[in-house]
Amino acid sequence: MAQPFNKLHWSRFVEYDQYLVPDSLDQALAMLAEFNGSARVIAGGTDVVPELRGRRAKVAALVDISRLPDMDGIEQEGGFIRLGPLATHARVAASQLIRDKAAPLAEGCSWVGSPQIRNVATVGGNLVSGQPAADASVPLFALDAEVTIAGPQGERRTPLSDFFLDVGKTAIDPSREIMTGISFPALGENQGGCYQRLAQRKALVLPMLACATLVKVDPQNKTFAGVALSLGPVAPTPMRERVAEQMLLGQPIGKEIIAKAAESASSQCSPRDSLLRGSCDYRQAMVRVFVERGLTRSLALAGHALS
Amino acid sequence: MKSVELSCKVNGRPVSLPVEPDTMLVDFLRGHLGLTGTKTGCREGECGTCTVLLDGMPVNSCILPALKAAGREITTIEGLARPDGSLDDIQEAFMDAGAIQCGYCSPGMMLTAKSLLEKNPNPSEDEIKHALSGVLCRCTGYRKIVQAVRDASCRK
Structure with a gap:
């Protein structure tokens, strides 16, 4: 049925009363507290603004945290990568440190939206939006990332395994809290990882399936010393394939065990039938392909290619 | 709604004008400055016809709150030609x-x-x-x- 022009979501304008630009974290938290739930944090705004235009959310004020100091760094500290949540996808994708020490994340960030979106959208925002197909969230989940959240009661740290709650819902309340840090172990020797993506086009499209794979090899025993598999969108949140990971852990590296783990991963996930993103059956079949391929490629990147 | 002063540089010229806080950059450029070379299409950051350069970087001006441009430099299609009017x-x-x-x-x-x-x-x-x-x-x-x-x- 045809809709009148003023009912179409894109004909409507975004509405809020105040746009606040704090220059310190304390000030930002105080502003949020003052609005008592009716304000919302905005960083790059590439998710928040379309959401407000679609009237899927309503706010009295936006608190723009993009000018807060020391929140966009990309650094290594000991064995850990410390990522400022305000780092844009364009910068993370181009960072030599991330390409060397967290390759799946660099790859994932290079797929988010368009170049214009990547220039302003932040990796912190990608997490807070809580979408199951988010191209930065899926690799960060495999990397065992932990986020730091500042709120009225002080700071707390949450691993991503406790962070994603449902579609669009995470452990952070964007009307009261601010993500201040993202950290995860840097990939080192005998470790390798990759990111794979299935989509209808090569640009400007959410994935039908995304898969981040990491392995750590015990070089003496030629066994899996560590495995991480994360997938999206096959559930309401990005998903870790814990059963398949456990199957591989400590086992001798080989094609058969990889095929078994891939089969298990495929049976564990239940993507929706979608006219846009493929049927459940198709995507389950592709999960098997991606897990098998991802593990094989990750092993090669770790310097232990399957013979 | 209370207007806020927005100061930035557009096509090399300093600009300072009051804007309503929920103005998007594309509407500031087209409505307040009359720079209608920047188009609006989808209004949700997909089609890219509203692209302008913010400090030299392409961004979608339809989903960028105008106040994000405070203190920064914007180039629109009107600013692409050389100062003598000859085309880029x-x-x-x-x-x-x-x-x-x-x-x-x-x-x-x-x-x-x-x-x-x-x-x-x-x-x-x-x-x-x-x-x-x-x-x-x-x-x-x-x-x-x-x-x-x-x-x-x-x-x-």
Whole structure:
């Protein structure tokens, strides 16, 4: 049925009363507290603004945290990568440190939206939006990332395994809290990882399936010393394939065990039938392909290619 | 709603005007400054026709709150020609290649091309396509547009 022009979501304008630009974290938290739930944090705004235009959310004020100091760094500290949540996808994708020490994340960030979106959208925002197909969230989940959240009661740290709650819902309340840090172990020797993506086009499209794979090899025993598999969108949140990971852990590296783990991963996930993103059956079949391929490629990147 | 003063630089000129806080950058440029070269399409950051350069970087002005531009420098299609009024190499190349049909995507295409060539004066075809991937052309003129950007890179 045809809709009148003023009912179409894109004909409507975004509405809020105040746009606040704090220059310190304390000030930002105080502003949020003052609005008592009716304000919302905005960083790059590439998710928040379309959401407000679609009237899927309503706010009295936006608190723009993009000018807060020391929140966009990309650094290594000991064995850990410390990522400022305000780092844009364009910068993370181009960072030599991330390409060397967290390759799946660099790859994932290079797929988010368009170049214009990547220039302003932040990796912190990608997490807070809580979408199951988010191209930065899926690799960060495999990397065992932990986020730091500042709120009225002080700071707390949450691993991503406790962070994603449902579609669009995470452990952070964007009307009261601010993500201040993202950290995860840097990939080192005998470790390798990759990111794979299935989509209808090569640009400007959410994935039908995304898969981040990491392995750590015990070089003496030629066994899996560590495995991480994360997938999206096959559930309401990005998903870790814990059963398949456990199957591989400590086992001798080989094609058969990889095929078994891939089969298990495929049976564990239940993507929706979608006219846009493929049927459940198709995507389950592709999960098997991606897990098998991802593990094989990750092993090669770790310097232990399957013979 | 209380207006707020927005000070920034647009096409090299300092601008300071009161805006309502929920104004998006594209509406500030078109409505407040009369710079209607920047187009609005989808209004949700998909089609890229609203692309402007923010400190030299392509961004979608339809989903960027105008106040984010405070203290920063914006280049619109009106600012692409040289100060003496002669056209930029990119504009010449688009005309020569016939890389324009309806013209609606052209401002976004040319500005992203400008930003690409500033960073990478000799891009490969893949690099050109990648850089332009955030602007949609519905007249299916991509071949000529890519050709125009390649031509422009040779004129430098």
